Amino acid sequence: MKMEQNDAKRQRLLRNLSYGAIASAPLIALAAYSSAGVMAAQPVEPGSSPSAAYLIPVAEGEAEAEARAEGEAEAEAEGEAEGEAEAEGEAEAEGEGEAEAGEALRDAVTRPADYQPFEGDPEALAALGEDLFYNRELSTNNLACASCHMEGAGYADTFAQPFPHHVEMAQRDFGLNEVHLDEMVQICMVSPMAAEPLDWDSEELAALVEFMKLEQEAFQEGR
Ligand code: HEC
Incomplete structure (x- = not known):
């Protein structure tokens, strides 16, 4: 009972x-x-x-x-x-x-004034970004990006628009009318992943951004 x-x-x-x-x-x-x-x-x-x-x-x-x-x-x-x-x-x-x-x-989660993104070979960055996308150790709650976002799917319709654009969660939880892709990655780090934001000049952030660009293309093409 x-x-x-x-x-x-x-x-x-x-x-x-x-x-x-x-x-x-x-x-x-x-x-x-x-x-x-x-x-x-x-x-x-x-x-x-x-x-x-x-x-x-x-x-x-x-x-x-x-x-x-x-x-x-x-x-x-x-x-x-x-x-x-x-x-x-x-x-x-x-x-x-x-x-x-x-x-x-x-x-x-907002771009700092002196923002200098890490620069590297886009293909190498995207490959690293793909690894990070599946890495649960980025979060403090055992989630990976891929837990919520499947490759090419699992995104809101807004993802099809070029960045910066309006994303509901960014507006609701962070008061941001529109976000750049890197800011959106930071938002997901802080909120659903319950972690600290990545360093703005880190290779990790650049890598996730580069991989998310491929994700966005796949999403736009519906594959
Ligand atoms: C617990 C689930 C969850 C996890 C884990 C998660 N996200 Fe998200 N993500 C969301 C939600 C919810 C939204 C916002 C949908 C909305 O409000 O329209 C979102 C939105 C996004 C968007 C913007 C889509 C658009 O509409 O433009 C990107 C890019 C993104 N996430 C990337 C990531 C990355 C990279 C990671 C890992 C670092 C990650 N997410 C981890 C739930 C998650």
């Missing part, structure tokens, strides 16, 4: 978590991401101040999800179970620093 209850509670939490975290993601991503949300509170280097901000979207996602889970009929029961102290703490955490965190997040 107890186990059944726990199971039901867990299912509901996962459902709400995934709903709150990425409502627009492909289905396959929802399953992976909902469990990833729990693990996203990974150690981030202490002292690098923007880092803490990367945890905020997850915290907000959870808070939203919980707000939903606790809604209406369930409000009383769950309020008792989870205790008032916890609820208060979360409300505070959500309110404070939300604006600041939003700015830090946006800055972290």
Whole structure:
């Protein structure tokens, strides 16, 4: 009996978590991401101040999800179970620093003023980029880019447009009206991959960008 209850509670939490975290993601991503949300509170280097901000979207996602889970009929029961102290703490955490965190997040994925991308042979970069695309170690939640984006598929329709262009997630979670391809890679590093952005002048970023150009061509051609 107890186990059944726990199971039901867990299912509901996962459902709400995934709903709150990425409502627009492909289905396959929802399953992976909902469990990833729990693990996203990974150690981030202490002292690098923007880092803490990367945890905020997850915290907000959870808070939203919980707000939903606790809604209406369930409000009383769950309020008792989870205790008032916890609820208060979360409300505070959500309110404070939300604006600041939003700015830090946006800055972290926006091209720096002195941006000098790594330059190399495009073919070699694309090959490295393809490896990185499948590499789960880029993330802190055991996802690879390929977990959500299949080769030539698994992208929103906006991907067919030349960059910079509007991407819903960039607008919703980072307040950016349009993004360059490299910025989009950084957004996916920070948000769905729950990691630090790559160094702007790194070979890794240039490599992922180069491979994503091939992905974009494949997507445009529908292969
Ligand atoms: C957990 C799922 C997930 C993972 C992992 C992920 N992404 Fe994404 N990606 C998304 C979602 C969701 C969007 C935005 C779709 C939207 O809002 O229209 C997106 C959008 C993109 C876009 C822009 C598509 C467009 O519409 O222009 C690119 C490029 C991209 N991702 C690259 C990457 C790269 C590179 C990685 C690995 C570093 C990665 N993604 C990892 C979920 C993911």
